[in-house]
Amino acid sequence: MVEKQRNIVEEIARDFLNTALELRYDICTCSQCKSDMLAFVLSRIPAQYATTEIGILYTIIEQTRVEKKVEIARAILGAIEAIGKNPHHTLKEDKAAAFKLLLNKIFEDRRLDFSQYREGFLKRRVALRMHMNKIDSYSNYLLLLIKNPEEYEKLFDVLCINISEFFRDPVVWQSLRQCLESLIQQKLELNDRHIRIWSAGCANGEEPYSVAILLKEILNYNAAQFSIEIYGTDIDKKCLKAADAAGYPKESLKNIDDQYLKRYFTASGKDFRVKEEVKNMVRLESRDLILDDFIEATDVILCRNVFIFLGRDLQEQLLTKFYKSLKTGGYLILGKVEMILGEAKEIFEEIDFKNRVFRKK
Numbered sequence: 001m002v003e004k005q006r007n008i009v010e011e012i013a014r015d016f017l018n019t020a021l022e023l024r025y026d027i028c029t030c031s032q033c034k035s036d037m038l039a040f041v042l043s044r045i046p047a048q049y050a051t052t053e054i055g056i057l058y059t060i061i062e063q064t065r066v067e068k069k070v071e072i073a074r075a076i077l078g079a080i081e082a083i084g085k086n087p088h089h090t091l092k093e094d095k096a097a098a099f100k101l102l103l104n105k106i107f108e109d110r111r112l113d114f115s116q117y118r119e120g121f122l123k124r125r126v127a128l129r130m131h132m133n134k135i136d137s138y139s140n141y142l143l144l145l146i147k148n149p150e151e152y153e154k155l156f157d158v159l160c161i162n163i164s165e166f167f168r169d170p171v172v173w174q175s176l177r178q179c180l181e182s183l184i185q186q187k188l189e190l191n192d193r194h195i196r197i198w199s200a201g202c203a204n205g206e207e208p209y210s211v212a213i214l215l216k217e218i219l220n221y222n223a224a225q226f227s228i229e230i231y232g233t234d235i236d237k238k239c240l241k242a243a244d245a246a247g248y249p250k251e252s253l254k255n256i257d258d259q260y261l262k263r264y265f266t267a268s269g270k271d272f273r274v275k276e277e278v279k280n281m282v283r284l285e286s287r288d289l290i291l292d293d294f295i296e297a298t299d300v301i302l303c304r305n306v307f308i309f310l311g312r313d314l315q316e317q318l319l320t321k322f323y324k325s326l327k328t329g330g331y332l333i334l335g336k337v338e339m340i341l342g343e344a345k346e347i348f349e350e351i352d353f354k355n356r357v358f359r360k361k
Helices: 008-021 031-042 054-084 095-110 119-132 138-147 151-159 170-190 206-225 237-245 258-264 312-325 342-346
Strands: 005-007 049-051 194-200 227-234 247-249 265-268 271-274 282-286 298-303 326-334 348-352 357-360
Touching (some): 095 119, 119 151, 138 151, 227 237, 312 326
Antiparallel strands (some): 005 049
């Protein structure tokens, strides 16, 4: 019996394509478009035939998968661009317009403006909820939000990523400590006893409580001489509720040594709770960085890993807002992959570029 010959590149490409299209609701993924995209890929990668003899076939397929994966992935991206976004048939739905309507509906219902966030990020996160609900179009997901408003909370859980820990990126906190020590020295010389710090996008509260602990360590017995205000703000009210409870698992405290752990936390079952002397230093508020007013006369603003979800125009708007919020000489700390953009380069100076510490000119 003669064994059949199979184009194993076609099989591998089909698997890769199905995976690539699994959460793509922004392009057409109908059977015809999938077939056209597969043909597009195969027209750019030479066929490779093998017999259907099981043992040999499996080995060849796995070897080819490794050898051709980059080439196939590149061809699939080209196929999505050429066909998925420009199908050879009339679309039933204008996907771009439907996505815009979805964002408008979110704004109308919840006053949360995601329209200027990075579109790719938004679509990927919305796609997760669409997949969970077995919905294949933005318009149908919009209808789900209308019929079942409780879906909003689940959507915001995936849109607002709130992963943090105490003293996240310890080298950043070393740099911040130097800034605070300099700031406190200046205030002592000027007989200014007020310190105001804003943690913008504070998630579950680890960052503002870390600031409070750091200030207590720096000021030591002089803490009573200062009026200290630390604001922790976030758009996610569920996170703020967790921050107010102030209980954290051990993994959130991995950057805190045992001495600080005993001094500023109390054990509560498997978790650790921030002591009242630290908790009382922090004011938690629901605040939309885009729509709400800034906090006035701040000495330090921490806004770390928020800009990565925003488009450039919105980043520049927020930098202007932070500039107005800060006192002259006040410090701005961004996430380690974030930058000062556009005209904001003229109004902030670099203090520690590696750790993204800037100062208002």
